[in-house]
Amino acid sequence: MANNLYTGKMAAIFDAMYQTFIDYDEEYEFYNTLIQEKKCDSVLEIGSGTGNLAKRFEENNHNYLGLDYSQSMIDIAQERNRNSTFIHGDMRNFVLENPVDAIIITGRSTSYLTNNEDVIDTFESVYKNLNPNGIFIFDFIDANRFIPFIKENLTILHEATYEGINYIRESHWETTPMENFMLDWSAQYYKIVDSEKEILLDDFSTVRVFTLNEMQLFLYLNNFEIIKIIDRKTYAYDTYVIMAKKIL
Known part of the structure; x- marks a missing residue:
């Protein structure tokens, strides 16, 4: 969980x-x-x-x-x-x-x-x-909509700015061969420092749609x-x- x-x-x-x-x-x-x-x-x-x-x-x-x-x-x-x-x-x-x-x-x-x-x-x-x-x-x-979306978009990028700090999340999704519609979700979280990405977290979850x-x-x-x-x-x-x- x-x-x-x-x-x-x-x-x-x-x-x-x-x-x-x-x-x-x-x-x-x-x-x-x-x-x-x-x-x-x-x-x-x-x-x-x-x-x-x-x-x-x-x-x-x-x-x-x-x-x-x-x-x-x-x-x-x-x-x-x-x-x-x-x-x-x-x-x-x-x-x-x-x-x-x-x-x-x-x-x-x-x-x-x-x-x-x-x-x-x-x-x-x-x-x-x-x-x-x-x-x-x-x-x-x-x-039915998400699985086709991730098959067409191998990397999904989300950007956010909060209290003057710029953040980026790069998500990668892979379907897993299980009985349910399971996905392995790996995500890298960055903040931008002097125009360069600085890694905050490399995260991994198994989720279901x-x-x-x-x-x-x-x-x-x-x-x-x-x-x-x-x-x-x-x-x-x-x-x-x-x-x-x-x-x-």
Whole structure:
């Protein structure tokens, strides 16, 4: 589940780069609109990271909880959001003190559910921690569009500037011969110093992308009814966002 990027000082590099990659005001409005459609009061964000969405939820007086696998990310999030509560935990197996009205998995964190058991365990944990008729919202990378994209683009470059520092991420993706749509993702993170690239981190992860049909079946088998499917463009890759309701 974890990789180098989310630990130690590199959590701060992640935070800096994604401040540029993602419009967090827009991201908050997107999720808040879905949550308010169903008049949800309490919300848990899985993959809360360094607390950028938490900041918006806190500013708008939501009953918000964050959960993340990385303690380093939580430390940054807690410093940024003194009045919010963050839980160090695993989305595959967590128990809240009190169930919530809505659970969202953000930032394509579903990519780290690399086998079917991971997905089922996560969906079961989400189900158990939702109130009756609770809402489940999550995004995932669309395998049908992403795999052709990486076969045509051997190196994917992302550039970001934050607080006067220029960052570059060079990503390389390789499909792996497994039963699921698994990918080996290697990435080099640099900052620009005197017009030269200075390496910050050489990172490696194994991740999974999904078809829409796969996710529909996982939800059906875990007692969720799909309310809507949103085809959403993001900063790097085409994703789907699914909004589903807990079935009693």
